[in-house]
Amino acid sequence: MIHNLRPRHIRTRLTLWHIFVLASVLAVTWSFTAFFLFLQLREQLTHYAVQEIENVEGLLYFNAGGKLDLREDYHKHPDSKRLLDRLLEIRSPEGSVLYRNERLGSRSLGGNPLPDEGEDQFSPRSTRLDDGTPVRMVSRRWPLDGRPLVIRLAFSEEPIRARIEELALASAFVLPIALILAGLGGYLLTQRALGPLQEMARRADRITSERLNERLPNDEVGDELGQLARVFNHLLARLEQSFEQLRRFTSDASHELRTPLASLRSVGEVALQKDGCREEYRDAIGSMLEEVKRLTTLIDSLLTISRADAGCIQLHPTIFRVMDLARQAAGFFEVLAEEKGQHITIDGSEGVSMKGDRVFLMQALVNIIDNAVKYSPAGGTIHVRVYSEQAGTIRLEVGDSGPGIAPEHVDRIFNRFYRVDNSRSRQAGGTGLGLAIAQWAVRVHGGDIELLSTPGSGCTFRISLPAPITSASF
Ligand code: ADP
Numbered sequence: 001m002i003h004n005l006r007p008r009h010i011r012t013r014l015t016l017w018h019i020f021v022l023a024s025v026l027a028v029t030w031s032f033t034a035f036f037l038f039l040q041l042r043e044q045l046t047h048y049a050v051q052e053i054e055n056v057e058g059l060l061y062f063n064a065g066g067k068l069d070l071r072e073d074y075h076k077h078p079d080s081k082r083l084l085d086r087l088l089e090i091r092s093p094e095g096s097v098l099y100r101n102e103r104l105g106s107r108s109l110g111g112n113p114l115p116d117e118g119e120d121q122f123s124p125r126s127t128r129l130d131d132g133t134p135v136r137m138v139s140r141r142w143p144l145d146g147r148p149l150v151i152r153l154a155f156s157e158e159p160i161r162a163r164i165e166e167l168a169l170a171s172a173f174v175l176p177i178a179l180i181l182a183g184l185g186g187y188l189l190t191q192r193a194l195g196p197l198q199e200m201a202r203r204a205d206r207i208t209s210e211r212l213n214e215r216l217p218n219d220e221v222g223d224e225l226g227q228l229a230r231v232f233n234h235l236l237a238r239l240e241q242s243f244e245q246l247r248r249f250t251s252d253a254s255h256e257l258r259t260p261l262a263s264l265r266s267v268g269e270v271a272l273q274k275d276g277c278r279e280e281y282r283d284a285i286g287s288m289l290e291e292v293k294r295l296t297t298l299i300d301s302l303l304t305i306s307r308a309d310a311g312c313i314q315l316h317p318t319i320f321r322v323m324d325l326a327r328q329a330a331g332f333f334e335v336l337a338e339e340k341g342q343h344i345t346i347d348g349s350e351g352v353s354m355k356g357d358r359v360f361l362m363q364a365l366v367n368i369i370d371n372a373v374k375y376s377p378a379g380g381t382i383h384v385r386v387y388s389e390q391a392g393t394i395r396l397e398v399g400d401s402g403p404g405i406a407p408e409h410v411d412r413i414f415n416r417f418y419r420v421d422n423s424r425s426r427q428a429g430g431t432g433l434g435l436a437i438a439q440w441a442v443r444v445h446g447g448d449i450e451l452l453s454t455p456g457s458g459c460t461f462r463i464s465l466p467a468p469i470t471s472a473s474f
Contacts, residue, residue, distance in 0.1 A: 011190040018186035019179050026178070030171055034164050041160040042136055046124045049138035052086050053122065053153045057142050060090070060099075060149075068098040068149070087135060087154040098149065104129075110137055113150045117141070126157065133158060196225050204232070212240040252417040253302055256431065260291045260298070267291070294431075301433040304363075305416065308440045315357040315444065322352045322386045322394055329365040330384055333373050341379045344369075348386030354394055354465055356445045361465075364438035364449070365396065368461045371434060372400035376458070392467055394447075399460040405453040413451055414439045438463075 007013050059071045068090060072083070088101040089109035100106070107129045117123050118139035128134050137154035196218045207214045215236060219229035271284035307313050323346070330344045337344050372382045380401035388394050405413060405420055412418045417432035435449075438461075442449045447465035 011187060011194055014190045015183050015187040019183045022182050023175070023179055026175060030168075030175075034167060037167070038160060038164050041163065042126070042157065045136040045155045045157065045160070046138060048082060049086075049124070049136060049153045049155055050122050052082070053138055053140050053151055056088060056151060056153060057140075060144055060151075062145055062147075068144075070099065070101070082155075085155060087129075087137075087156070089152045089154075091150045091152070093141070093148050093150055107131060109135070109152050109154055110139070113139070118150055118152075127154075134161065196221070196229075200225070200229055200232075207236065209243060212236060212243055249305075249416060252432075256298055256417065257295070260295045264288055264291045264295075298431045298433075301431050301437060304437055305433060305440070308437075308444070313360075313444075315360065317355050317357055319353055319355045320358050321350065322354055322396060323348055323350050325358065325362060325365065326384045326386050326396065329362055329369055330382075332366060333369055333382075337373055337382070340373070340376075342373060342376055342382060343380075344373075344382045344384065346384045346386075348384075349388060352386055352388045352394055354467070356465065357441075360441040361445065364441040364463065365398070367434035367438040368398045368463075371430075372398055372402065372459070372461075374430065375402035376400045377402065380458075394465040396463040396465070397460055399458060401458045404455040404457055404459050405451060406455050407453075410451055410453060414449070 007016065056070065061069060061071065063069045070088070084103070086101070087104040087107075087109055088099070089097065089104055090099040091097050091113055093113055095112035097108075100109075109129065110125070110127050114123075118141040121140075123139045124136065125139075126134065126136055134157040135154040136157050137152055139150060139152045142149050142151055200216045200218065203214065203216050215233045216229040218226055219233050220226065221229075267284055267288050271281060274280070276284075304313075326346050326348070330346055333344060369382065369384065376382060382401075383397070383399040385397045385399070386395070409418075409420050413420070414435045416436045419430065419432045439449050442463050442465065445465055447463060449461060449463050452460040452462055
């Protein structure tokens with residue numbers, strides 16, 4: 001229920017809070033001011049009462065009948081109003097009333113004297129008369145003709161209370177007007193401040209996956225809303241980039257799949273059309289199987305890439321010697337290299353070990369050596385080198401004696417489906433994904449891969465991996 005009462009708009013909530021805080025501050029300020037004003041005015045009354053007691057002391061006398069009386073002459077006195085208003089009662093210390101002035105009449109002023117009331121000094125106190133009138137009273141003990149008296153003089157507190165009430169009444173009129181004006185000002189201010197936010201919400205509403213190039217407005221403003229817009233725009237830019245990458249990947253992948261499929265179909269169709277002998281059918285099936293193999297490799301690579309993108313590849317790190325990894329990877333190409341008359345050499349530090357997922361690092365190295373064998377001419381040499389650097393980095397280098405890669409391709413060589421020479425790569429069975437997978441496998445281990453290429457004199461791919469484990473810690 002309470003939840004339903006909560007205003008929907010931030011600007012209404014802010015305005016209400018603003019009014020509430022302002023009203024509280026004003027109420028507290030006003031209460032303190034009224035309280036201190038009251039104390040100050042009451043102190044003034046006390047001061048007058050003390051003055052009056054001193055006057056009264058000089059005017060008291062016992063008349064012929066032994067009764068206490070006062071020589072009063074209001075009209076000659078400059079402060080006659082104060083004289084008229086004062087309430088005067090004189091008692092014996094035992095409590096019997098000896099004198100009450102006309103204004104006080106029969107009302108008692110403070111009851112029986114307290115034991116040390118007015119002793120040595122003036123004792124001020126606030127009390128009420130029998131009829132409830134609040135008064136400020138001052139007492140003083142004073143001997144007259146050897147008889148001790150308790151003189152009590154008081155002024156009504158009603159006028160000062162009335163003053164405070166008038167002030168309260170005036171504030172009761174002014175306060176709501178002040179609050180309405182403050183609320184109105186606050187509402188307009190918040191509406192103005194939140195205006196850009198509404199504009200941002202409207203624009204964000206229009207953004208869909210097809211319109212990711214839209215950006216939120218006001219991102220050049222230096223305030224918090226500007227910062228919010230900037231953060232959202234950066235997010236949109238990253239999303240747009242990812243969507244674009246995904247779109248490109250999907251269309252490149254379909255394109256890549258189409259080529260071997262088309263080739264499969266045409267080989268099949270040609271074989272079916274002619275009435276060939278058994279040998280010709282065997283050839284056709286052989287080349288169809290070749291295409292199927294290519295398709296399988298491509299689909300495996302696509303699967304690895306998409307699983308890596310989705311972050312669902314689990315690494316299983318183990319500790320192993322990097323030289324063993326290099327030997328095993330090179331071993332896969334021994335027969336192929338021999339067929340091409342190529343020579344693979346492996347050298348480096350035997351003691352270099354590392355912790356990582358052997359399968360994926362092997363995949364990275366195999367992809368690179370595969371390229372080196374593929375693109376090096378017959379009779380060429382492929383060097384695999386393993387060493388560690390003092391800065392705590394393991395280096396794995398694969399150099400070949402192929403054509404190298406021209407500088408303009410170096411930046412894009414690790415991009416998916418990027419090939420320097422399309423037809424040559426396809427002919428050699430390349431998918432255009434080998435280096436992208438190798439780069440992912442190295443990066444997921446906190447390392448990096450770079451190409452040191454000198455066109456015309458072969459390529460050197462260098463894998464750098466962090467934190468080697470020396471043979472001592474094995
Ligand atoms: P592919 O499967 O086509 O080899 P890669 O991602 O492994 O795909 O390599 C991308 C492209 O980089 C290759 O098509 C080729 O043009 C070029 N390339 C890679 N390695 C070498 C190399 N050792 N020598 C020359 N060119 C290379």
